[in-house]
Amino acid sequence: MQSAIALTFFSAGHHLSLLLRSKRTLAVLLIxxxxxxxxxxxxxxxxxxxxxxxxxxxxxxxxLAPLAGLIMGSSVLSEDxxxxxxxxxxxxxxxxxxxxxxxxxxxTLIVCSLLxxxxxxxxxxxxxxxxxxxxxxxxxxxxxxxxxxxGRFMLASAFAGAxxxxxxxxxxxxxxxxxxxxxxxxxxxxxxxxxxxxSTQRMSMQYYLRGILLDGELGGFKRFNPIxxxxxxxxxxxVTRLSIAMVVLLVxxxxxxxxxxxxxxx
Amino acid sequence: xxxxxxxxxxxxxWYGEVIGLSDLSVEVEPGITGLLGPNGAGKSTFMxxxxxxxxPSRGSLRVLGMDPFANRALYKRLGxxxxxxxLFEDMTGLQFVRHLLRLGGFxxxxxxxxxxxxxxxxxxxxxxxxxxxxxxKGMRQRTRLAQAMAxxxxxxxxxxxxxxxxxxxxxxxxxxxxxxxxEGKSLIVxxxxxxxxxxxxxxxxxxxxxxxLAKGSVGEIxxxxxxxxxxVRIRAHRTRPLGxxxxxxxxxxxxxxxxxxxxxxxxxxxxxxFEALPAVIERVQPGVEAMxxxxxDLESVFDFLVQ
Numbered sequence: 001m002q003s004a005i006a007l008t009f010f011s012a013g014h015h016l017s018l019l020l021r022s023k024r025t026l027a028v029l030l031i032x033x034x035x036x037x038x039x040x041x042x043x044x045x046x047x048x049x050x051x052x053x054x055x056x057x058x059x060x061x062x063x064l065a066p067l068a069g070l071i072m073g074s075s076v077l078s079e080d081x082x083x084x085x086x087x088x089x090x091x092x093x094x095x096x097x098x099x100x101x102x103x104x105x106x107x108t109l110i111v112c113s114l115l116x117x118x119x120x121x122x123x124x125x126x127x128x129x130x131x132x133x134x135x136x137x138x139x140x141x142x143x144x145x146x147x148x149x150x151g152r153f154m155l156a157s158a159f160a161g162a163x164x165x166x167x168x169x170x171x172x173x174x175x176x177x178x179x180x181x182x183x184x185x186x187x188x189x190x191x192x193x194x195x196x197x198x199s200t201q202r203m204s205m206q207y208y209l210r211g212i213l214l215d216g217e218l219g220g221f222k223r224f225n226p227i228x229x230x231x232x233x234x235x236x237x238x239v240t241r242l243s244i245a246m247v248v249l250l251v252x253x254x255x256x257x258x259x260x261x262x263x264x265x266x
Numbered sequence: 267x268x269x270x271x272x273x274x275x276x277x278x279x280w281y282g283e284v285i286g287l288s289d290l291s292v293e294v295e296p297g298i299t300g301l302l303g304p305n306g307a308g309k310s311t312f313m314x315x316x317x318x319x320x321x322p323s324r325g326s327l328r329v330l331g332m333d334p335f336a337n338r339a340l341y342k343r344l345g346x347x348x349x350x351x352x353l354f355e356d357m358t359g360l361q362f363v364r365h366l367l368r369l370g371g372f373x374x375x376x377x378x379x380x381x382x383x384x385x386x387x388x389x390x391x392x393x394x395x396x397x398x399x400x401x402x403k404g405m406r407q408r409t410r411l412a413q414a415m416a417x418x419x420x421x422x423x424x425x426x427x428x429x430x431x432x433x434x435x436x437x438x439x440x441x442x443x444x445x446x447x448x449e450g451k452s453l454i455v456x457x458x459x460x461x462x463x464x465x466x467x468x469x470x471x472x473x474x475x476x477x478x479l480a481k482g483s484v485g486e487i488x489x490x491x492x493x494x495x496x497x498v499r500i501r502a503h504r505t506r507p508l509g510x511x512x513x514x515x516x517x518x519x520x521x522x523x524x525x526x527x528x529x530x531x532x533x534x535x536x537x538x539x540f541e542a543l544p545a546v547i548e549r550v551q552p553g554v555e556a557m558x559x560x561x562x563d564l565e566s567v568f569d570f571l572v573q
Contacts, residue, residue, distance in 0.1 A: 084352040092369040093338040
């Protein structure tokens with residue numbers, strides 16, 4: 001058991017060192033950097049919430065985090081299957097689960113760090129803006145950024161990165177092109193499910209990510225039409241449910257990688 | 267290990283409707299065993315079953331007494347050099363071998379030592395600090411060999427290990443294989459070139475279209491092959507009387523006239539034919555100018571054995 005854990009961390013360290021020098025990480029960095037760059041350009045010092053709502057909810061959580069996570073998570077196995085180097089890894093006395101989990105750790109670490117940094121770069125300047133009391137329009141665009149927003153946005157972004165990375169990693173143990181299936185899920189299925197009224201949206205990851213960001217209170221987000229009539233879970237409940245989903249995906253991934261035969265044609 | 271290192275019983279593996287291996291029952295003893303067969307014979311499928319990358323569709327397989335699929339205990343005792351030309355391109359040869367050793371649980375220092383030793387044994391000591399993506403085909407082949415033997419396994423499974431090597435490297439590789447056997451290791455070496463395997467080992471397993479065609483010593487296989495019809499082309503001034511005389515020979519199956527000055531003779535027993543030919547030439551005086559015998563190519567030999 002101890003050796004399996006050590007091998008998991010060795011696999012994580014090695015994959016991390018490879019990823020840090022890879023074009024994949026550069027691509028993820030560029031994608032994630034879009035959010036703070038756009039935020040810096042669009043920021044309105046008098047109405048910080050006006051740009052923060054679309055940048056956090058729409059751009060970061062719904063588009064950039066899924067993209068970054070799926071791109072990074074699909075490196076867990078797909079590259080080795082494509083390059084036919086999987087044979088070397090699977091004929092070594094390392095548990096396949098250690099290999100999978102180690103690589104997942106490396107991918108998640110990168111994606112979560114980048115997204116959390118991006119969220120801070122967006123949230124911190126906006127939170128620092130002082131809205132004069134005479135301009136306060138409760139619920140309006142001049143509403144100051146809710147207290148604790150930056151921290152919750154960082155947590156939600158990191159969770160979004162981790163969830164979509166895990167999804168892609170899990171898919172990579174099952175299908176040859178996890179990114180295609182992942183994109184299909186994130187941008188076709190989930191886009192619909194997450195924005196349907198009623199309880200259907202609870203079947204999407206986006207619902208819980210929004211729950212982390214809003215912590216059950218719409219606050220300054222109540223002017224944002226797509227979500228104004230929705231009810232959200234508290235931060236704690238959202239984190240718990242997403243964590244359970246992540247563990248389930250990881251368990252499925254480890255079971256699949258241990259049992260599946262990967263055919264590498266000559 | 268005494269007794270067979272590999273025991274296959276009614277082993278079959280198919281990919282959808284394509285048969286990779288069919289009803290293979292064979293036992294492989296320690297030492298070097300040549301796995302021979304034309305392309306598509308099932309050699310790679312058999313090897314992938316041996317190294318536990320695939321599960322049998324039917325039948326059973328034991329390697330070093332163990333079920334091979336994803337068996338970590340087996341991987342400590344087994345080294346595999348796959349046929350496909352894949353390495354971790356951005357790593358140096360040394361890093362590549364060392365990384366795989368680390369995955370096997372070796373410490374950094376021991377992995378480095380073993381990797382350097384393995385690269386040295388395959389003749390890549392001078393190039394081991396270069397990135398794999400800059401390696402020639404032969405160097406890549408040798409790097410695959412190095413990673414297979416670096417952890418000192420007792421069984422090495424080598425899929426077409428001589429492909430891509432120049433004659434000098436090929437000889438060095440063969441010497442290395444013999445050294446490994448002298449150290450007590452067992453090797454399973456696949457090839458589709460008969461003479462390549464023949465010069466390495468006495469023990470051959472012949473596969474064809476996913477089935478076991480023959481297993482035994484080279485001598486036994488040769489005996490089987492000796493009945494394979496061979497062709498001899500003779501260029502002479504007087505081909506017609508020569509053809510008539512040759513047709514009278516018991517082991518000559520057919521004589522075909524090609525143009526005015528050549529004959530294509532098909533015989534069941536090549537050696538007997540060559541023993542008897544001088545007497546015929548002396549008697550007929552056909553004015554022989556040239557004589558060539560096509561080497562039996564493996565594909566046609568296999569086809570013959572299947573019939």
